[in-house]
Amino acid sequence: MITDMESATPALCRLQLGSELRQLRIRAGLTSSQVVRKLLWSPSKLTRLETGENSAVEPSDIMALCQIFEADPEMCELLKGYAVVTKTKREWWQSAVYRPVISPGFKAFLGLEATASSLHSYESDYVPGLLQTTDYVRAIHRRAYEGLTEEEVDRMVALRMTRQEVLRRDPPLKFVAILSEAVLLRQVGGPAVMRAQLAHIVEAAAAPNVRIQVIPFKAGAHRGMNGSFSTFQFRDPAALRPIVYLENMADHWVTRREADVELYEDAFADLQALAPGPEESLSMIRKAMKEH
Structure with a gap:
């Protein structure tokens, strides 16, 4: 309350x-x-x-x-x-600067991200937004969201960088990210952009509120293969129960259904158990830097 x-x-x-x-x-x-x-x-x-x-x-x-x-x-x-x-x-994202590039569904995500005490995220294809560099953001939006003007891309970059303040607020958001190994090897923006992006992940993981794990290809089939997802947890779980966030190319949405939340929380726990620990995962990221 x-x-x-x-x-x-x-x-x-x-x-x-x-x-x-x-x-x-x-x-x-x-x-x-x-x-x-x-x-x-x-x-x-x-x-x-x-x-x-x-x-x-x-x-x-x-x-x-x-x-x-x-x-x-x-x-x-x-x-x-x-x-x-x-x-x-x-909220900060309701300013005239950001409104033109934020869909209604993504507004819900921003509200959850700003309010939650912790965020658990599984990403199968790209670096989570809270860990992206400006060059990586630009490369994604120029290719994956073709048709955006340079002004719109600039606004998306500014939006992404402002979002990352939740990791440095008081108290900071506790962020646990599990990445598919494909995220490390997919060359977004070219070799230099990827090396800098992966180095940024390693640097971010040094913060006590950030934990990074990587699912290697050799782990085989796993419960994240149906796509990326995020779950939000709140300081008072009795008042605000966890919420799941999903997205695809066309839309973003959240689900609060108890059965859905339990399904995704169980899947995330399985992925955490399957992935190597943070130190071994960071070694995988450093190795990928050399491959780029």
């Missing part, structure tokens, strides 16, 4: 608000359908509130829900405070 509204971020308030509303609805013995019928809302409106997907939340909507749920006055004021934060504060 958030107690310091002065330092609270909109992303955290949206997530906390959604979690509290869902718990209130369940305790009141009401289904989503019953609530939306009472308020004459569309079903998607309540869903967005409970999943924290609205960019801004109307305090009047929260008070209406509190009345239906028969929430106590203290809780009502707290939830209204969360809503006010979403209306009066803006």
